[in-house]
Amino acid sequence: MDRAVLPISPLWGASVFFSSQKSSAKRPTAEAETELRREVIELHQKYRQLVERRCTSILGDAAAADDAVQEVFVRVLQNIHAFRRDSSPVTWLYRITTNICLDEIRRRSRRGEQLLTPELEGGLRSSEQNTEQRLVHRQSLEKLLHDLDPTSMQILVYCYLDRMPQEEIAALLGTSRRTVSTKLKRLRALLEARKS
16 A cells, blocks of 8 residues: 655644555545645644644543544545535534544543543533532543443534534434434433432
8 A cells, every 4th residue: 555645734743644545446646646635734724723622622631632633634634535525624524523532532431531521521510519419420420421322422522512403413413303312311311310
């Protein structure tokens, strides 16, 4: 498999390896590869701050967010040929960013690290006022996040962190609003069950 080196930006401090031969499809011409690389550089320059804010809000840790931003643009570089140019690059980047951050949360879960960011915890805040009740609530949320499937985790983030309406979540995930509503009801029931 041929690999070419593409320096994305001086901000990255390193080169990223690009393989345009991800599948058995024909290898793009040199001119097409150059155009794809140019497109990735433009996306990076235009949307890096947006991606960085998204990563920070989900992960709650600047160092982890920086790593996630790097991973987002590596994934963009690897998949730019599959991007449908009739849709918004922001939507595509948003989805890639969310998935990479949720992958990091799952890795944290396997390592037994803290899963909740202040933003996510705030979105899921209960009415408990005393310290002991808040601690129990937090532990319930941590356990819930650990046990979630990827789609439920995405719905949780989109609903409680991003405050997206169910219709928007459904469109973003390519599912029905009813499915989103059902999963949210199950998430709330799981959380309530863990409280008691």
